[in-house]
Amino acid sequence: MQSGxxxxxxxxxxxxxxxxxxxxxxxxxxxxxxxxxxxxxxxxVSLTPTAxxxxxxDAFTDTKDGRGFTWGGLSHFVNAGKGDKRHSIIARFDCxxxxxxxxxxxxxxxxxxxxxxxxxxxxxSINKHPEGRGANKKH
Numbered sequence: 001m002q003s004g005x006x007x008x009x010x011x012x013x014x015x016x017x018x019x020x021x022x023x024x025x026x027x028x029x030x031x032x033x034x035x036x037x038x039x040x041x042x043x044x045v046s047l048t049p050t051a052x053x054x055x056x057x058d059a060f061t062d063t064k065d066g067r068g069f070t071w072g073g074l075s076h077f078v079n080a081g082k083g084d085k086r087h088s089i090i091a092r093f094d095c096x097x098x099x100x101x102x103x104x105x106x107x108x109x110x111x112x113x114x115x116x117x118x119x120x121x122x123x124x125s126i127n128k129h130p131e132g133r134g135a136n137k138k139h
Contacts, residue, residue: 006050011066028045055071057069072094076090
């Protein structure tokens with residue numbers, strides 16, 4: 001893999017599959033390596049679980065035919081709550097990364113947010129400086 005943070009791996013078919021969750025040019029991808037070492041992107045995904053810990057029934061069975069997994073496992077959110085009552089929670093995530101099932105509902109990648117979600121992200125210190133864009137340049 002060339003990048004990624006928060007990755008998880010599991011036996012799949014005759015090789016290894018991985019979910020690269022955060023960071024880098026390969027974030028939000030599922031990758032596969034038949035030889036267990038040379039990964040290639042197989043799919044782009046959305047709404048990835050944070051710090052995923054999937055339940056993979058055949059993870060430690062020396063299988064030669066990894067079946068993948070359907071119910072995901074555990075993940076965590078560090079931004080639960082509001083204001084000074086922020087806390088972390090552990091949550092279950094569900095998915096269809098299995099050779100044995102096909103759940104079309106999990107294949108819909110059209111995740112839409114209201115415009116307010118995007119606008120709430122701000123532009124950092126650029127908007128706060130009277131000169132606007134380029135204000136962080138050293139003079």
